[in-house]
Amino acid sequence: MTPVTTTSDTIAELVLLRAEDDSVGLRFEDAQWTWREVVDECRTRAALLTSFRMDGPFHVGVLLENTPEYLFVLGGAALAGAVVVGINPTRRGAELARDIRHTDCQLIITERSQAGTLAGLDLGLPDGRVLVADESGYDAALAKASATPPPASLPHDDDLALLIFTSGSTGAPKAVRMTHGRASRVAGRVPFTTDDRLYSAMPLFHGNALNAAVFPAFRSGATLVLRRRFSASAFLPDIRHYGCTFFNSVGRAIAHINATPPTPDDRDHDLKWVLAPETSEADKAAFTARFGVPIFEGYGSSENAVFLNPSGVPGSLGTAPEGTDIAVVDPATRTECERAVFDEGGRLLNADRAIGELVGRNAVGRFEGYYNNPEAEAERVRDGWYWSGDLAYRDAEGVFYFAGRTGDWLRVDSENFAAAPVERILGRAPGVAGAAVYAVPDTTTGDQVMVALELQPGARFDPAAFEEFVETQPDLGPKWVPRYVRIVDALPVTATDKLDKKPLRADGWHTGDPLWHRPPRERGYRPLTADDVAALDRDLAANGRAHLVHR
Secondary structure, three states, rough: OOOOEEEOOHHHHHHHOOOOOOOOOEOOOOOEEEHHHHHHHHHHHHHEEEHHOOOOEEEEEEEEOOHHHHHHHHHHHHOOOOOOEEEEOOOOOOHHHHHHHHOOEEEEEEEHHHHHOOOOOOOOOOOOOEEEOOOOHHHHHHHOOOOHHHHHHOOOOEEEEEEEEEEOOOOOOEEEEEHHHHHHHOOOOOOOOOEEEEOOOOOOOOHHHHHHHHHHHHHHHOOOOOOOOOHHHHHHHHHHHHHEEEOOOOHHHHHHOOOOOOOOOOOOOOEEEEOOOOOOHHHHHHHHHOOOOOOOEEEEOOOOOOOOOOOOOOOOOOEEEOOOOOEEEEOOOOEEEOOEOOOOOOOOOOOHHOOEEEEEEOOOHOOOOOOOOOHHHHHHOOOEEEEEEEEEEEEOHHHHHEEEOOOOEEEEEEEEEEEEHHHHOOOOOOEEEEEEEEEEOOOOOOEEEEEEEOOOOOOOOOHHHHHHHOOOOOOOOHHHOOOOOEEEEEOOOOOOOOEOOHHHHHHHHOOOOOEEEEOOOOOOOHHHHHHHHHHHHHHHHHHOOOOHHOO
């Protein structure tokens, strides 16, 4: 085959970097492939995808677990100039069909375990455009494609490579555009070598796995170890079995690992470091103490417009990289918020003036937009600035701290504050594995604080101990103390293990979970009974606020 010469830095180039590499490139369960074999499989998928190309956007939906086929299709699409649409497997029915039609998929590649979710849906596809990778027909199509030369031209760095759906925790998922150039540049940020073995159990339809492990593996020649789906109990056995040196996660994965029973040989492994954004300080400390491995996190998003470097300051998002203009801005006035001021106990004293939206004032050029969603783009890009949708505050040294999403504001007795600082404090309570703070309506005006607590294995909620805890925390403001406490088996999360407060807000106090409350002007928590709920509903209705019960 005639070599293809490129002048652009693309995912296709990353794939071809490994074309003559005979080191182990991929391990999955009991199988392994050299990098040369991986590239050969990618070339076959490139020929297969090209054979299905129609007029219009060359978009290929991928509905697979973390299998080698996903990796081969990613590489094959890059070589073919196709755009991979990573389909979220937790979506169902009309929402799943909407995702596929919205992104103009010409073809879907799935597997038997996932194909049933597509049955009977209007996907906007002609017949024969859903390929099931673990059926014989797919093998036959690959065999035929293997005799066809792959495409002779490759994409350029500004060509679209991927559509990555946001988590949808604050609304309908948006399809974030990622070009070849951006993916390739991000791959160079992580300093791996050929001696590294990267454990990738986070879903491949999300940017965390792609940017932290998959693309860096192609660039560095490190070995990529795929796990079909994340399992906390299988984490350490896998790390040992494959000799992994790195693991990437997001959300509550570290908390789940910490909840597994400890063993005397928890430090018997080759793991060097973990990238785990959105992990609580308590979970990071517990993981490092148990496994002897540091956890790093910075701040970034699928949109890639605003990102922060790790600062080493506990509980922080990080600091602004050189050359970026990142600020905390009051969205109403477009003025920069005050720097955070803390008292000797660490309590944030000026939350109402220090917390605002995290904004990139020279970041618009890094935002590549959402596919087919000008309204969402207009919400992100206003007045020449990129508005992240995240609340934050910044201290005098320039270190940023997360304060929640823009919908995470609470207003209690005329005091405005954000949820994330309260969550960090309540997450320190004895026996608590995770905390989600959100607003429920006060019966007369404003909000009251509700917290959903996930407890550590074997722990029980002790209302007296919790009362003592909240009264002795010097950094917990008086209005921040929860009026309501909900005990859940597990906090709800998205498909990428990020906290999802939507179902919690929708339930309010109408739930079958154990509920406790602290009546006004009283001390101590007591169970919230059915009579209490009925009285709350009556008072809300009497004050014209009944419509706020489910929100």
